[in-house]
Amino acid sequence: MPEARVLEVEAPAARVPVTRVETAPATIAVVGLGYVGLPTALALHAAGAPVIGIDVSERRLLAIRSRDVDLPRTDVLRLEGALGDGRLRLSSIPAAVAAADAVIVCVPTPVDEQRRPHPAALRAACANVVAHARAGQTIVLTSTTYVGSTRELLVEPLAERGLRAGEDVFVAFAPERILPGDPTVQQRAVPRVVGGATARCTARTRELLAPTADRIHTVSSLEAAELTKLYENTFRAVNLAFANEMAGVSAHLGIDPVEVVDAAATKPYGFLAHYPGPGVGGHCIPVDPYYLLEPLRGDGVAAPIAEQAMAAIEARPGAVAERALSLLRGRGIAWDEATALVVGMAYKPGVADARESPGLAIAEQLHGAGVDVAYHDPRVAEVRLAGERVLRSVPQPTPAPFDLVVVTALHDGAERAWLDDCEHVLDATYRVRLGRNRHLV
Numbered sequence: 001m002p003e004a005r006v007l008e009v010e011a012p013a014a015r016v017p018v019t020r021v022e023t024a025p026a027t028i029a030v031v032g033l034g035y036v037g038l039p040t041a042l043a044l045h046a047a048g049a050p051v052i053g054i055d056v057s058e059r060r061l062l063a064i065r066s067r068d069v070d071l072p073r074t075d076v077l078r079l080e081g082a083l084g085d086g087r088l089r090l091s092s093i094p095a096a097v098a099a100a101d102a103v104i105v106c107v108p109t110p111v112d113e114q115r116r117p118h119p120a121a122l123r124a125a126c127a128n129v130v131a132h133a134r135a136g137q138t139i140v141l142t143s144t145t146y147v148g149s150t151r152e153l154l155v156e157p158l159a160e161r162g163l164r165a166g167e168d169v170f171v172a173f174a175p176e177r178i179l180p181g182d183p184t185v186q187q188r189a190v191p192r193v194v195g196g197a198t199a200r201c202t203a204r205t206r207e208l209l210a211p212t213a214d215r216i217h218t219v220s221s222l223e224a225a226e227l228t229k230l231y232e233n234t235f236r237a238v239n240l241a242f243a244n245e246m247a248g249v250s251a252h253l254g255i256d257p258v259e260v261v262d263a264a265a266t267k268p269y270g271f272l273a274h275y276p277g278p279g280v281g282g283h284c285i286p287v288d289p290y291y292l293l294e295p296l297r298g299d300g301v302a303a304p305i306a307e308q309a310m311a312a313i314e315a316r317p318g319a320v321a322e323r324a325l326s327l328l329r330g331r332g333i334a335w336d337e338a339t340a341l342v343v344g345m346a347y348k349p350g351v352a353d354a355r356e357s358p359g360l361a362i363a364e365q366l367h368g369a370g371v372d373v374a375y376h377d378p379r380v381a382e383v384r385l386a387g388e389r390v391l392r393s394v395p396q397p398t399p400a401p402f403d404l405v406v407v408t409a410l411h412d413g414a415e416r417a418w419l420d421d422c423e424h425v426l427d428a429t430y431r432v433r434l435g436r437n438r439h440l441v
């Protein structure tokens, strides 16, 4: 099949490429419409591309069609427009990738219960893309994954089908750096790293992603792009673990840790502020470093700083719960007679996502110790404790019924004056005003 050469339209940074054969905007398939894939699909649609959004979950597609999605307002408006104009098509049929000129893969890359990479969704999505690939397609992997994934799951199986990267198809890795929950950081304002299987693959991908990013930084290989993402998120994990450690040091010395971080952050070079907290949640920082560490363990390569940081991150919610229990014990309150309110079930302020949430881990540990636990989070209506007991958010908490309030995430703009009247507060966010009976971890 002849290759459809990609031409630029008038404003290459703002519009999608067109194919010369069809002189129409290239159709782009986005595989996986989660926290990353849906905003990506909307950004490409906003740049003029016809987009096929593919997700194996009918439930997710229904939620998208019903506009029941956790997105910033600008993206909700984009979704409204995209669903209305027919240029965004949604499908649960994996083979729909065959109709696209370019395919962007954004499926989840979780870990299993032993914290080992569990890339089953990635393997399935890539196998499907390979099975339906056709000459001329640009295929971009954006999921965070182990070094070597793009070559192993795309480049090599495509070659086995007779589709050579850089000649017949164009394959690249371009890690996503979206920051959910912070409307001040626009997806397109964050530079995009791209590493192709060949220079032509990099160039094609650069052109494809130009409408979604103001700046694109290219690297020399697929593997360099893959390692860039793992380095970034492991860097953050190490620094967050160290921030928690320094918070303990500050507490030991009777010093406010946040005052110290803020002061250190006035240094214009050589310091990057990281703040302590209840633990690290979400889909990225508690997970991604294992995609670096597990293969290294297999190769017998030591990475002790990253290993220790991840161990500290995993232990952090437990340390908060222990502190809560010891505060109750110190006041002579038996755990099985105690009541506690956890404030914040989202993994961080600004999101409705409770995946890997420290608030949930802390609530589970308190519940396991016999404490009667409730929670308040205006963005998370319901959670399941240890896979069993369902808890619903207390809509408007009052201080009265709780022996201890444990603060784990405070959403901007949420009403929190009632916290001032709570008698005993354990503040794991380091954001509550200090005072009598205000405890840090």
Ligand SMILES: NC(=O)c1ccc[n+]([C@@H]2O[C@H](COP(=O)([O-])OP(=O)(O)OC[C@H]3O[C@@H](n4cnc5c(N)ncnc54)[C@H](O)[C@@H]3O)[C@@H](O)[C@H]2O)c1
Pocket (backbone or CB within 6 Å): 031, 032, 033, 034, 035, 036, 037, 054, 055, 056, 057, 060, 094, 106, 107, 108, 109, 121, 122, 124, 125, 142, 143, 144, 145, 176, 177, 178, 179, 180, 283, 284, 288
């Ligand atoms: N969420 C973030 O903040 C963030 C930021 C940067 C990078 N990432 C990375 O991006 C990737 C996607 O993360 P996410 O948070 O969007 O995940 P998500 O869980 O929110 O969404 C993934 C979607 O993919 C769908 N899916 C799973 N298998 C599929 C398949 N075989 N074919 C089609 N659809 C499939 C799921 O149904 C789900 O809707 C991960 O590798 C993650 O590490 C996430």
